[in-house]
Amino acid sequence: MSLRKAYLIIFLVLAIDQFTKIYVKTNFFLGDMVPKDGWFRLYFIENEGMAWGTEIPGQYGKLILTVFRLLAVCGIGYWLNSAIKAKSSNYLIVAIALILAGAFGNIIDSVFYGVIFDDSHHQLATLFSDRPYGTWFHGKVVDMIYLPFVEDYLLPEWVPFWGGKQFTFFNAIFNVADSAISIGVGILIVFNKKAFHKEEEKPAVATPAENQTRSQE
Incomplete structure (x- = not known):
């Protein structure tokens, strides 16, 4: 796969990711959910830190996290470039491109959203507001995809630890960026052998003229 095609994958993922985030950010109040039931919903929340809402404590925790993400993206970008130069498997290149796009998508939130949006509490956020909610490198990551396939299921009493409790x-x-990262990692796990397979160089086939020369020698 060429570098141009890898860039196209990254661009498409970033475009979809940022479109959905900006749409939700400017059309939903924080905590809004549409629809109220069903297995697929848009549920607008903002993530202060890493996956699952994990945060790095301290005054500079968010800044450290954002800088770490930037360094990680640089490393993934180098990996992608090396894989393309080495003519690695398309499985590997697509997986790296998806992971890079997902990581970069969330970095855009962390770096820029704090200075281009105002607050989403009890109001619809405004893009390019003159009263931003944060500062550079201190933006919040927008999440919205909620897939509760089984919701509020009452577990039987005999189930250890969680018996008798509601289960979802x-x-x-x-968000879309998280999905891209998960799909990329999934490709590396499921198609591990194909992703890291290196094609052996085929021996050069001698032309008839070369064969004749060798026979005369």
Whole structure:
């Protein structure tokens, strides 16, 4: 796969990711959910830190996280470039491109959203507001995809630890960038042998003229 095609994958993922985030950010109040039931919903939340809402404590925790993400993207970008130069498997190149696009998508939120949006609490956020909610490198990542396939299921009493409690299967809330990273990692796991397979160089086939020369020698 060429570098141009890899860039196209990254561009498409970033375009879809940022479109959905900006749409939700400017059309939903924080905490809004549409529809109210069903297995697929848009549920607008903002993530202060890493996956699953994990945060790095301290005054500079968010800045450290954003800088770490930037360094990670540089490393992934170098990996992608090396894989293309080495003519690696398309599985590997597509996987790296998806992971890079996903990481970069969330970096855009962290770096820019704090200075281009105002607050989403009890109001619709305004793009390029003159009263931004944060500062550079301190933006919040927008999440909205909610897929509760099984919701508020009452577990039987005999189930260890969780018996008698309400259970929701897959209650994570994520975004397109997170999905791209997960799909990329999934490709590396499921198609591991194909992703890291290196084609052996085929021996050069001698032309008839070369064969004749060798026979005369």
